[in-house]
Every structure is written in C-alpha cells, then in structure tokens.
Amino acid sequence: MATQPLAFSRAELTAIVFKAGRGAGLPLGHAEDLGRALGRHGGAAAFDALLRSLKAPWTEIEMHRDGTTLTIAKARAIQALCHVPEALHSGVTRVTLRDLDEPTLIDCYLHGTSVATTREGADWHFALSETASQASGGMPRADQIASLDEYAANTYVPATDASRSGAGQGADQD
C-alpha cells in the first residue's frame, strides 16, 4: 500500500537510486546517470516508472544511425535517455526513441539540457532547442524507497572477521 511522500535530501536520493541501479545490474556509468536524474529531479511518478524499469533485464541497445538521424529501437529509458544529449552534440540533429518504455523519465534525464521533445505515436523525437528542459520534481514515497533499498542490498557484502581486523578500537585503547 502506498504511503505518504517523505522528506529526503537530494544527495540522499541520488545515493539511493545509484545504489539501486547497481544492485539491479546496471553498468556503473548508467547507474551514475540514473542517480543524478532521478535523485535530483524525480518525484513519485518517476520513481514508480523507475521501479518498473529496473525489473527488466539489461540487453544490448539497438542503435541505428542514418546520416544525421539516430534511432534507438525498443528503447528502455534507463538505457537510452543518457545518449540523447550526447548524440545531439555529436552531429546528430534528431534522435528517435522507438517504443520508449517509460516516458515519465524523460524530464528527469533531460533536466537542464537544451533538448526539445515531441511525440509521434509510440516514437519520441528529440532535437536541440534554445530552452532548457525542466523536471517537475517532487518526492518519492516511503514504499518506493524501501523497494530501492532492496535492490541496493544486492551490492552489500557480509563483512568478514578479516576485514574487521585492525579497522578500529574500543575503549581499551583510550
């Protein structure tokens, strides 16, 4: 059952999302991008989209370049959106994400970039613009954070006795 929004710091959310991304198996760079995008700009709707997205397996992206246009087929938001501004600053004039799974995440990833978005059926088109995109922000809910914590736990390792050796002290060394 959904609960009320919580007050988290943005640094805290960035760390939680990053760890969850790593725990869900995302490559490091994509987890970093995800942490910045959702942690800084995501609200409850974006976190719902994120949690749906993390369930899908990581598969190689299908990217096709034809002159100055770039198309990514069967686009997963958390894989593809980070490439949009990079492509548009690399000689590509239009990027199309075909069958984008979670459009709610677009604003988070493109926040602060000068990229315009248009929709055509199941395709989303992106081009450089003169105005910076803005995400609507908001806060996630406690249940969403709990779900992300479960993913993050996949990155933790039980500490061994050896790792504790020489790591600190008690009162005896006062």
Place this chain on the structure above:
Amino acid sequence: MNVPLRKPEKVLSLGHMGVMQPSRLSFLRQLMRDLARFEASITRPVWDVNEQGHGHAVYTVTLGGYAYSLIAFSQHLADEDRSDRVIATAWDAAFVLFDGVPDDADITRLKENVPHQEAGRLTAQELVLSRANKSVRLFTHVVEALRNGRQPERDQIADCGYLMRTTAVYGNGKFGLADRTAYDQRPGLSGPFAAEMLTVWLIRGFTHDLAEHLGGAEIDRNIKRFLGVGNATGLGMAPFLVSHPQLLHAWFHARETAISAVLSKPTVTAGEADTLLARGAEAAAYLASWEVADEDAMDEIRDLRREWDDFFTPLTRDGLCADGGLKRAFARAQQGSPALEELAAAWILEPFDHSVELSTEGMATQLDLALDGAMTCAELRALIEEKCAWALEPDFDCKSTTAQFWYVSEEKLEPRLGARHEEPGADRESPLDTARAMQSLHAALPDDAEPCFTFLARAPEHRAIARRIQHLARHDYGEIRANLIGEEAAPIHLLRAKLSFFGATRFDPKSKLWTRVTLAQGLPLRDEIGHDVPWLPSL
C-alpha cells in the same frame, strides 16, 4: 618566470599523499580566516547540563548574515559501550549544527533523534550531524585537577591533546540533513566541508566547557587552546577521493597553484622571511613533540625530524631574501624524502596570504562529469595513452595486482577492504579499480573515427571510466596515480591526504586501515577569533 606546477604523477602518488601535512589551504584554516573576515560572533544561550555533565547546550554563531547553532547532547555512557568503531550505537555526546536558532520544539525533536545518529532522522533545517566519545583518561585527569585547584599536567595534555574525539561528522544530506547546495553560497560556508569544520570547532569549545563545568574552574588558556578534537578515521573516508574526481582536482590544483605562485616570486621580503623562519621553528617543535605508538610510523617521524633539521638549520633571513632564495631552498627539500618535500611545500605557503586566497577559490566545485560523445574512439584511446600511462603498466592478470577489493558492508553499509583471492564478495566490489577500468577500456576501444557514444552504447560497462578519462584531460589532478586494488595499496595514504586538507595534525596511524588525528588543535578559542593561527601546534 613562472615555476611550473608539480606534476600530478608525483603529488598524487600514494608515496606523497601518505605524507601530506596541513597547510594554509586546509579547510580549518580557511574557516578561521572566514570567521575573522565576516566578524563572526559566538554565544552560548543554553547550558542545561547537570552535575554529572549530562544535558544539552546550544552555541549560536552569527556568520555572514546567518545564524547557526550547535546543539550538543551529553549523556551517560557505560565504559563497556564506548567504542570508536562505526558499529557503535551510543556515544558520550552527540551534536547537530542547526540552521538558525532552535526553539523548544526543535530541541525536543532533535533530542529524540540526534543521540541515535544513523538510527535517527534529521531535516533540511540541520546541516551537520556528529558524535564524540571522551578520552576518559585525559578528561578525568583534567576534571580532577580542576576540582583540586590545579591545572592539568602539561605532559598529559601534550600526550593526548583532546578531551573528546569524534567518530563521525556527517553532512551533505546524510540521514535527511540539508543538501550542501542549500547553503554553499552563504558567506563563510562556501568552502569545502566548511559546515563540518565549523561544527568540529564548536564541538571543541563544548568539550572545554564540559570539563570546566565538572571541574568547577577554568582551564589555563594556553592549555585550553591546545586541546583540540580527536578523530578516529577509518575506511569510510577513503573512497571519497576516488568517487569525487572533481574535488580531488580542485583541492590539489589549488594547492599546487599556490605553491607555484609562491615559488615564482622573484624575492621574499624580510617580513616574509621572518615568518618562514618562525614557522620553520614551529615545525621543528611540532615534530619533536609528535609521538606515536606504531614503530614504523615513529621511525618515519624520527627520520623527518632529522631531515627537517638538516634542511631548516642553514636557512637565514638573508638567504631567503636573496634572489631566488626560497626557490633554491625548496629545490633542496625536493632532494630529500617525499615527507620532507611535502612538509616544505606546506611551509612555503605560510607567509603568503594573497597567493593562498586566490588559490582557494573554486576548491568547492560541484560540477558533474559529462561525457563528450563526439570524441572519437581513436581520440579517447590516445587520451588514455597520454594521461593514464600509469594505469596501463600493471599486469591485472597477476594476483598481487588485484589482491584487494573494496566493498560496502552489509552490517553497517560502510566501506571495507577485502582480500579478493581469499574472501567472498568480489563480485559486488565497489568501483575503486580505476586503473584496471582504464586499462580495460583501452584494450576494448577500436582505433577508429567512430564517435565514442555509439561505442559506449554497445559497451556500457566502460561508460563511467570513459567519462572520468575525459575529465582528466582537462583536470590533471583528478585521479590518484595508483592501483588501489593492488596488494601494496594502503587506505591510510588516502586518509592522510584527505585529513591534511581538513587541517588535521598529529597523525597517529593504528593500522593500514585507520588513524587517529587531532582537529582544531591550537586554533583560536571562540573569544579569540582573528588571533594568530598556528600551522603545526605544540604545547
């Protein structure tokens, strides 16, 4: 003629990072300058502490048009519960730096959360969370001496140097605290870790007040000034320098820029030479009083005492004031050990306010690393060969080169170091294997004109390191020049470098994993803002 900056391959090697000393650029020193510049004032509006020393106190600082309050909670702690380990759940005292002046409701809320530290919950009204344990031996001695109408023994004060030691100082959004971006434009809090340093300096004042409260008399001012705040620092701090390449560059670049600016001065004035000689003598006294239990560390301190004596004794005012005198002196220090060079590098900054002030601007950068997707694979490959040659040398098929792995512990969510070939968990390792990742990308990159973003879309495992390498192209000091998963890599070197930037003194390594240090030792007391600040204090 401008003297070139020292090369990152030298200053970011573990051999140099592991022997760094605090300097005028250190954050506690920056804080002291800012407190004076903005004419900060400190009051203690609340002192609700009983005869056992338990209760709470509030210290309010007015700084740059804002008020901040340290709220200190002191409680009973059984000896058997006193631990500096991060796994501890109770402490002698807990602290929070509050944005503004707290009312009764704030105090009630904070009293329910701050003593529980990680298990509590803070809000955007709070900036920093910390806790500390008494050095029971010295705290008891000081209180008993005061009760008996005496001052504490100077030998005991010099031997320990603090009444309490912090075991964590959290900021930037941890546990619900305010994001740093909420206050990083404010006067006096814009520098790196400024809010954390302010907290530590205020905690030091609380430890003095608590001992005087229980002892029923004042501590001699010279002794009190020498009493800093101890700190036990372990692995938790080490990965920061790797995960923040922008800050690593900003800090080291600022320091090297200041050193270069000072060495580029054609002459030194008589007043500047006198300051150099006075600070050099201060360093000698500090080295003479710096004692640690670890035999290897003590041998290194003894060597440094001898080296500093050989280096410093021949220096004269006339020699330093002669054309190129300081530059020649520093060149002589560079012929010695890395420890001597780093001590001299900090020493030469002492008289030169202007060069230091200019250099500290930008030390708190928050820029994100961005990927230049248009860079071709061939260009990225060439960049690795040019900037990351040190990372291409290790043979990562060799067991010793990959002997260690960093991870986050399940029990406390804290960084740990494991033995890769003997312990489980390497499949979940934290990304501190920068050199290995650079080498791996170099091996995978085609030597062609394909834009790197399409390559990275096919090979997303290299995305993070590609971004770091591109950052390094423009920020030479952004990477530690070492293989941090090799058997020789000791976290203590990273701790020393970071703590030096904080302004810590009296490094007292307890193993390759953790060290004791003292913070704020010798700094002005809260009614001495604007007074002289020592570089390396001794009693």
